[in-house]
Every structure is written in C-alpha cells, then in structure tokens.
Amino acid sequence: MQKNMTVKELPDTERPYEKCLMYGAEALTDAELISVIIRTGSRGERCVDLAHRILNAGPDGLLNLLQLDVKQLTKIHGIGNVKAVQLKCVGELAKRIASTRRRQQVVLESPESIASYYMERMRHKAQEILMLAMFDSKSMLISEKVISVGTSNAALISAREIYRTALQEQAVYIVILHNHPSGNPEPSREDIQVTRKIKQSGEILDILLMDHIIIGDNRYFSFREQDILFEKGRE
Structure with missing residues (x-):
C-alpha cells in the first residue's frame, strides 16, 4: 500500500471492507479487521494505519483489545470514547464466542476442560477474582x-457467599477458580488452607467441592490433579 493514497483511492482488493466482501473476513489482516470496526482514521491518516498503531500500543498485538481499558485506548491519537468502546466490545465478544464453544466441552472430571473454559476470561485480569462454577447431579455446568474481586495479589474468599450461591442454584458439585495476575498458578500456603476450609464447609451442606483451579498465563494449577485437597503435608 502507498501511504499517500486514501482508502477510497486504493483498489478494491486492498480496501478492507471490499476485500472482506470478495474473499471473506479470514482474508483480512489483524489491522484490516480492526479498521473495518473503527471505520475511520484520524485527520490525514487512514483507518488501517490507525489500526496498526492500536496493535503497536502494547507488546501483545491483538491482546491490547483485552488488556487496555477505555482510558488507555483513548490516549492513542485518533481514538475517542466511541472507538474505544467499540474495540472493548469486540474484545469481549471474542472472549464470549470462545467461551461458548468451550462450554459444551466442560467436564467436571476434567480440570483441563474447566481451566480451558475460563482461561481467556481470567488470565488477563490485573486483580485476582474468585469464580464459582456450579454443577448439577449429572455433572453438567x-x-x-x-x-x-480482590487486590493485585489476594482474592477475598467467603465460604458463606460460596455456599449461599450454590444453594440458591441447587448445585450438587462446585469448583472454585481464581487467577494469579503474576501468571504463575502455583498455590500459596493460604490458598491451600482456605481451600480445605471451604471443602469442609461444603461437606456439612452436602455440596461437594470438586476442585480449586488457579489460572495463570496460559497455565493452570488444579488441586484435584495434584491430589492436595486431602493432603496435609503440602501446607
């Protein structure tokens, strides 16, 4: 592409909207896909060039749509509140589409399937969050x-809130998940102690805690896989 040409002056095969109509969305580059969403660039700049600057605004390319908030996006010249919200919504849609596909593959007996289902939603968070996943008697989510939602290094775990919610949903089995913003999913001593207390509380209510999964950066730690829900020595 020649930078001195406007989008309208480009041949159809190089204009993102027309290129999508001709060849399908899969033929577009990341920058071209973003340019179709934002539609316009800044003064004297094509939308594709603005899209390239969005991708270069952080070290992770497309993941900038998830990791940068609206305030950070609007610091990019040419991005106002409307474009920033559009980009955040696209990122959220991508997460939900991926999650919807994985939901059908969630198996209570497979920590990997549960971790995969929640991975993209949780691994980008700057704060620790505690998620409760609830299952029926047939082990269906x-x-x-x-x-x-905790600070950058500690989730506020309430057994009372966990089991109050589980009772409302008539759950038979539960799995708790939380993320480590550091990217390292290895549990702390406190993680292990709190998990055992939550498990004991559930036994009284006849609601079984089946696993505690810690989400890291494309990695996870499963208490069930490591067989430490009952193990005393790891504390």
Missing part, C-alpha cells in the same frame, strides 16, 4: 458467579 448449570451456573457461574464471580464471588469476589
């Missing part, structure tokens, strides 16, 4: 809820 029936509901989920964010129980708490």
Whole structure:
C-alpha cells in the first residue's frame, strides 16, 4: 500500500471492507479487521494505519483489545470514547464466542476442560477474582458467579457467599477458580488452607467441592490433579 493514497483511492482488493466482501473476513489482516470496526482514521491518516498503531500500543498485538481499558485506548491519537468502546466490545465478544464453544466441552472430571473454559476470561485480569462454577447431579455446568474481586495479589474468599450461591442454584458439585495476575498458578500456603476450609464447609451442606483451579498465563494449577485437597503435608 502507498501511504499517500486514501482508502477510497486504493483498489478494491486492498480496501478492507471490499476485500472482506470478495474473499471473506479470514482474508483480512489483524489491522484490516480492526479498521473495518473503527471505520475511520484520524485527520490525514487512514483507518488501517490507525489500526496498526492500536496493535503497536502494547507488546501483545491483538491482546491490547483485552488488556487496555477505555482510558488507555483513548490516549492513542485518533481514538475517542466511541472507538474505544467499540474495540472493548469486540474484545469481549471474542472472549464470549470462545467461551461458548468451550462450554459444551466442560467436564467436571476434567480440570483441563474447566481451566480451558475460563482461561481467556481470567488470565488477563490485573486483580485476582474468585469464580464459582456450579454443577448439577449429572455433572453438567448449570451456573457461574464471580464471588469476589480482590487486590493485585489476594482474592477475598467467603465460604458463606460460596455456599449461599450454590444453594440458591441447587448445585450438587462446585469448583472454585481464581487467577494469579503474576501468571504463575502455583498455590500459596493460604490458598491451600482456605481451600480445605471451604471443602469442609461444603461437606456439612452436602455440596461437594470438586476442585480449586488457579489460572495463570496460559497455565493452570488444579488441586484435584495434584491430589492436595486431602493432603496435609503440602501446607
């Protein structure tokens, strides 16, 4: 592409909207896909060039749509509130589409399937969040809820809130998940102690805690896989 040409002056095969109509969205580059969403560039700049600057605004390319908030996006010249909200909504849609596809593959007995389902939603968070996943007697995922949002290094875990929610949803089994913003999913001593207390509380109510999964950066730690829900020595 010649930078001195406007989008309208480009041949159809190089104009993102027309290129999508001719060849399908899969033929577009990341920058071209973004340019179709934002539609216009800044003064004297094509939308594709603005899209390239969005991709270069952080170290992670397309993940900038998830990791940068509206305030950070609007610091990019040419991005106002409307474009920033559009980009954030596109990022959220991408997460939900991926999550919807994985939901059908969630298996209570497979920590990997549960971790995969929640990975993209949780691994980008700057704060720890605690998620409760609830399952019925047939081990089907029936509901989920964010129980708490903590600081950058600690989630506020409330057994009372966990089981109150589980009872409302008539859950038989539960899995709790939280993320480590550091990217390292290895549990702390406190993580292990709190998990055992939550498990004991559930046994009284006849609601079984089946796993505690810690989400890292494309990695996870499963208490069930590591067989430490009952193990005393790891504390």
